[in-house]
Amino acid sequence: MLNLTNVKLGKVRSAIRELFEYGRKRKAEIGEENVFDFSLGNPSVPAPEKVRTELLKLVGEGDPVFLHGYTSAQGDYSVRKAVADDINARFSVGLDADCIYMTCGAAASLTITLNALVNDGDEVITFAPFFPEYSVFAAHAGAKLVAVKSDPRTFAPDIAAFKEALGAKTKAVIINSPNNPSGVVYGEEVISALAAALDEHCRATGNAVYLVSDEPYRELVFDDCTKVPYIMNYYKRSIVCYSFSKSLSLPGERIGYIAVNRAMDEFSDVYAGVCGAGRALGYVCAPNLFQQLVARVLGCTSDISVYKRNRDMLCSALTEYGYEVVRPDGAFYLFVRAMEEDAEKFAERAKDYELLLVPSDSFGVKGYVRISYCVDTAMIERALPAFKKLAESYKK
Amino acid sequence: MLNLTNVKLGKVRSAIRELFEYGRKRKAEIGEENVFDFSLGNPSVPAPEKVRTELLKLVGEGDPVFLHGYTSAQGDYSVRKAVADDINARFSVGLDADCIYMTCGAAASLTITLNALVNDGDEVITFAPFFPEYSVFAAHAGAKLVAVKSDPRTFAPDIAAFKEALGAKTKAVIINSPNNPSGVVYGEEVISALAAALDEHCRATGNAVYLVSDEPYRELVFDDCTKVPYIMNYYKRSIVCYSFSKSLSLPGERIGYIAVNRAMDEFSDVYAGVCGAGRALGYVCAPNLFQQLVARVLGCTSDISVYKRNRDMLCSALTEYGYEVVRPDGAFYLFVRAMEEDAEKFAERAKDYELLLVPSDSFGVKGYVRISYCVDTAMIERALPAFKKLAESYKK
Numbered sequence: 001m002l003n004l005t006n007v008k009l010g011k012v013r014s015a016i017r018e019l020f021e022y023g024r025k026r027k028a029e030i031g032e033e034n035v036f037d038f039s040l041g042n043p044s045v046p047a048p049e050k051v052r053t054e055l056l057k058l059v060g061e062g063d064p065v066f067l068h069g070y071t072s073a074q075g076d077y078s079v080r081k082a083v084a085d086d087i088n089a090r091f092s093v094g095l096d097a098d099c100i101y102m103t104c105g106a107a108a109s110l111t112i113t114l115n116a117l118v119n120d121g122d123e124v125i126t127f128a129p130f131f132p133e134y135s136v137f138a139a140h141a142g143a144k145l146v147a148v149k150s151d152p153r154t155f156a157p158d159i160a161a162f163k164e165a166l167g168a169k170t171k172a173v174i175i176n177s178p179n180n181p182s183g184v185v186y187g188e189e190v191i192s193a194l195a196a197a198l199d200e201h202c203r204a205t206g207n208a209v210y211l212v213s214d215e216p217y218r219e220l221v222f223d224d225c226t227k228v229p230y231i232m233n234y235y236k237r238s239i240v241c242y243s244f245s246k247s248l249s250l251p252g253e254r255i256g257y258i259a260v261n262r263a264m265d266e267f268s269d270v271y272a273g274v275c276g277a278g279r280a281l282g283y284v285c286a287p288n289l290f291q292q293l294v295a296r297v298l299g300c301t302s303d304i305s306v307y308k309r310n311r312d313m314l315c316s317a318l319t320e321y322g323y324e325v326v327r328p329d330g331a332f333y334l335f336v337r338a339m340e341e342d343a344e345k346f347a348e349r350a351k352d353y354e355l356l357l358v359p360s361d362s363f364g365v366k367g368y369v370r371i372s373y374c375v376d377t378a379m380i381e382r383a384l385p386a387f388k389k390l391a392e393s394y395k396k
Numbered sequence: 397m398l399n400l401t402n403v404k405l406g407k408v409r410s411a412i413r414e415l416f417e418y419g420r421k422r423k424a425e426i427g428e429e430n431v432f433d434f435s436l437g438n439p440s441v442p443a444p445e446k447v448r449t450e451l452l453k454l455v456g457e458g459d460p461v462f463l464h465g466y467t468s469a470q471g472d473y474s475v476r477k478a479v480a481d482d483i484n485a486r487f488s489v490g491l492d493a494d495c496i497y498m499t500c501g502a503a504a505s506l507t508i509t510l511n512a513l514v515n516d517g518d519e520v521i522t523f524a525p526f527f528p529e530y531s532v533f534a535a536h537a538g539a540k541l542v543a544v545k546s547d548p549r550t551f552a553p554d555i556a557a558f559k560e561a562l563g564a565k566t567k568a569v570i571i572n573s574p575n576n577p578s579g580v581v582y583g584e585e586v587i588s589a590l591a592a593a594l595d596e597h598c599r600a601t602g603n604a605v606y607l608v609s610d611e612p613y614r615e616l617v618f619d620d621c622t623k624v625p626y627i628m629n630y631y632k633r634s635i636v637c638y639s640f641s642k643s644l645s646l647p648g649e650r651i652g653y654i655a656v657n658r659a660m661d662e663f664s665d666v667y668a669g670v671c672g673a674g675r676a677l678g679y680v681c682a683p684n685l686f687q688q689l690v691a692r693v694l695g696c697t698s699d700i701s702v703y704k705r706n707r708d709m710l711c712s713a714l715t716e717y718g719y720e721v722v723r724p725d726g727a728f729y730l731f732v733r734a735m736e737e738d739a740e741k742f743a744e745r746a747k748d749y750e751l752l753l754v755p756s757d758s759f760g761v762k763g764y765v766r767i768s769y770c771v772d773t774a775m776i777e778r779a780l781p782a783f784k785k786l787a788e789s790y791k792k
Contacts, residue, residue: 002662002669003537006512009672046460055455064442068646104500104650104679111678116402133675140676141399250464252684254500254650266398273398276405279529280536282507283500287683288648 005139014132015362016040019347023356030354036383037356038371041180041332043249045302045374051248054296058289067292071285073275075102075257082295083257091230099262101274102286104254106216106243107133111281113239113258114141114172116273117210122171127157128364129335131180131214143171147364155182155326155335159193166201172210173198177228178217181363181370182335183311183328185221188229195235202237208266211238216256219247219301221330222308228330232261239270244294246332249302255290307332310373310380317384321391332374335360338367339394349393353386401535410528411758412436415743419752426750432779433752434767437576437728439645441698441770447644450692454685463688467681469671471498471653478691479653487626495658497670498682500650502612502639503529507677509635509654510537510568512669513606518567523553524760525731527576527610539567543760551578551722551731555589562597568606569594573624574613577759577766578731579707579724581617584625591631598633604662607634612652615643615697617726618704624726628657635666640690642728645698651686703728706769706776713780717787728770731756734763735790745789749782 013021016039023037058067074080080097087095103109114124120142126134128147138145148165149158157175175194177186186194198209213231221228231238243256260271285291314334315327324337336357338346343359347369350357360368373380409417412435419433454463470476476493483491499505510520516538522530524543534541544561545554553571571590573582582590594605609627617624627634639652656667681687710730711723720733732753734742739755743765746753756764769776 001515002665003512003515003673006672006676007665007669009675010512010668010670011672040466042466044461047464051464052455052460056452059448059451059455064448064645065440067648068443068447069648070436070438071648104683107678107680109678111676116399116406119397119399136676137678249461252463252465252467252681254680254683269398269403272406273403274406276402276407277399279405280402280507280532281677282503282505282533284503284650285648287500287650287686289685290683 009136016358019356019358026354033382035354035356036379036386038373038375039356039358041372041374043246043251043302043374044376045249045304045306047249048297048300048302050297050300051250051293054293055289058292068288071102071288071291073278073285074098075100075286076288076291079291079295082298086298087259091233093230093232093261095259095262099260099271101258101260101271101278102291103256103258103278104283104286105245105256106214106241107137108254108283109241109243109256109258110134110174110212110214111137111140112274112277112283113212113241114138114143115277115281116270117172118143119171121169123167123169124172124174125162125165125170126174126176129155129179129181129360129368130174130364131176132362134174153326155179155184156186156190157194159197162194163197166197166209168205168207170201170207170209172212174212174214175231176214178220178328178330180217180331181333181358181360182326183331183333184326185226185228185329188227191229191231191234198235208237211235212241213238214241216243216246217331218242220304220307220332222304222311223329226329232263236261236264238264247301248294248297250290253287253290255286255294306377307374310375310377313377313380314371314373318387321388322395323387323391332372334371334373335368336371338369339391341367343367343369350390353390355383355386355390405532412754415752415754422750429778431750431752432775432782434769434771435752435754437768437770439642439647439698439770440772441645441700441702443645444693444696444698446693446696447646447689450689451685454688464684467498467684467687469674469681471496471682472684472687475687475691478694482694483655487629489626489628489657491655491658495656495667497654497656497667497674498687499652499654499674500679500682501641501652502610502637503533504650504679505637505639505652505654506530506570506608506610507533507536508670508673508679509608509637510534510539511673511677512666513568514539515567517565519563519565520568520570521558521561521566522570522572525551525575525577525756525764526570526760527572528758530570549722551575551580552582552586553590555593558590559593559597562593562605564601564603566597566603566605568608570608570610572610574616574724574726576613576727577729577754577756578722579727579729580722581622581624581725584623587625587627587630594631604633607631608637609634610637612639612642613727614638616700616703616728618700618707619725622725628659632657632660634660643697644690644693646686649683649686651682651690702773703770706771706773709773709776710767710769714783717784718791719783719787728768730767730769731764732767734765735787737763739763739765746786749786751779751782751786
């Protein structure tokens with residue numbers, strides 16, 4: 001008998017992929033420009049020009065034996081040093097190269113971190129709506145994912161419900177801000193409340209619970225006044241799982257890092273756990289060319305003004321048509337109330353208007369759809385009449 | 397409590413890494429040119445020039461949104477098609493794009509494959525000497541690694557011992573040819589005997605046992621008459637775990653693939669298991685730029701004449717000095733009999749002559765050392781007097 005958990009996982013497509021594949025077929029039938037595909041979170045804005053010029057320099061002038069050779073498992077020292085310095089400069093924390101572990105992207109950051117922390121039977125808390133693969137990653141590490149509800153008016157974590165969910169088996173809490181799928185940013189008040197609840201719980205029980213921040217969307221915030229708090233400034237037992245996929249539009253290159261807070265007492269055990277988990281999962285080192293690349297473009301981001309324009313256009317039009325929308329501060333997702341109770345039925349009806357929207361069920365909440373607006377602005381313009389007709393169809 | 401298995405794994409350096417770190421310090425003390433470091437399997441020959449020119453073309457002319465974007469989890473379709481066509485042309489098998497799953501290198505190929513096949517309590521057989529990380533990968537997947545002895549005159553698998561090791565719990569057999577650490581190539585006779593034993597066992601028990609070929613060194617053979625048999629031509633339930641790390645000198649870029657034999661009855665379940673395991677372990681897709689690259693340089697290899705020259709020089713000199721050496725047909729390792737029973741003591745004494753040799757204990761056999769000869773030929777020339785003195789020290 002094969003490993004049936006993984007066989008099943010390989011056969012069942014995620015709701016997002018399912019919809020994307022439907023879109024491909026539909027586009028072939030009625031023409032690319034007539035399908036309004038809001039299914040995937042694939043950056044539509046190219047990488048900054050500096051990415052191209054630095055890659056050309058590295059490949060053109062670099063010594064191939066070094067450039068394409070193994071780095072240490074944690075990542076090249078000078079790259080880790082550059083990442084730590086950048087974090088310290090931006091967030092006033094005291095990291096060094098040996099707090100950083102370079103990874104093959106956000107998913108690797110998360111699976112490695114969970115496998116470092118978790119023993120069979122532990123629980124990992126997150127907040128609904130959440131990225132569906134969290135369940136898969138937690139399950140493989142041996143833990144149960146516990147979803148705590150958010151405030152439906154703001155999609156910020158419900159702190160009272162969080163306190164109730166904290167228990168003897170809780171090993172870690174994953175937050176994701178700016179959030180996929182809601183686009184909401186957890187402000188300082190939220191992070192402080194989470195940290196206080198965790199501190200209280202750990203004091204009362206003597207347990208160690210880790211706060212894991214999954215933040216591939218950190219740089220994708222649209223207003224200067226929106227701050228994404230850095231969790232290490234609020235809670236000692238904190239680990240940041242970062243990826244350059246969205247900030248630099250490099251999702252296919254698999255490059256990110258784990259930053260372990262030097263301030264926690266058991267730092268060296270946690271960091272060793274990260275190294276060991278990476279080894280057990282088969283991650284030898286993060287791709288070297290892109291390690292060298294990111295160290296040279298720290299601070300750069302893709303042109304996110306496109307995403308901001310898309311958000312503004314969609315938010316005001318959908319609100320005008322009668323949709324219930326929480327205006328997101330970041331990422332490139334809009335989480336919209338379905339116009340009937342069953343989000344899957346709503347998403348099915350949307351297909352009649354060639355709108356591909358992801359129903360919220362797989363994100364752990366009912367009654368919403370996710371709109372990925374990392375798309376051509378022109379497609380949004382073409383899609384607006386369809387959104388209007390869809391809304392009108394519910395008023396009849 | 398953290399995951400102590402992984403914490404421990406992160407703290408204990410492998411014997412190879414330990415020696416490499418010692419070498420770094422020693423070089424700082426007495427000068428780079430006076431230390432003879434044969435510890436690491438890091439290609440010393442640069443990637444073929446075509447790798448550079450194709451990378452420059454891809455980065456310079458490619459659409460960055462496509463080039464750096466997500467591919468499907470299995471890998472870009474046209475890349476998988478090119479890989480399958482190349483395999484078919486070379487080995488006359490009937491693969492298609494959907495038999496191929498692109499990976500982040502050999503370690504990922506193995507961990508994904510094992511997690512697709514194995515359930516808790518299963519056994520995975522391999523042949524000593526073997527690459528030490530096999531134990532780590534098998535353990536993480538929930539299996540016990542069972543090491544079967546090889547014939548000490550040839551380092552080919554002992555087929556009688558293999559038949560005895562096959563049991564109710566056996567789920568997979570890993571072979572590695574050309575072999576790390578012995579450099580030995582398993583010829584057609586060996587592969588046929590393994591396949592026959594497996595067929596017989598499966599027929600008798602009704603169990604399915606998979607033959608997994610870990611072959612990052614496939615292209616590193618030094619004589620035209622040396623053939624590395626393709627396991628799919630000998631056994632149906634076979635899976636090839638490939639990496640471009642050594643053939644193209646790209647070990648840091650993490651690019652390889654899994655090829656699942658289309659001819660096995662349960663092909664679609666096994667391939668789904670691979671996809672599911674990749675998802676559970678956090679492998680979203682293999683790095684896209686290097687997926688595109690390898691499709692453009694299939695059939696290229698680094699200049700392996702350097703390794704051949706190194707092998708020849710070392711083999712004849714060491715034999716002359718009185719060492720027992722099995723002359724390897726491939727890879728870039730030499731497995732040499734220690735001159736005392738305890739290989740660790742022998743390797744310690746070698747350090748007195750500034751020779752860094754890896755004792756064989758972590759490869760699952762006693763009484764040998766591994767010499768990685770993927771090094772500058774000039775260093776070997778400088779090291780020969782030290783090898784001579786070491787041998788002489790045992791004759792006193």
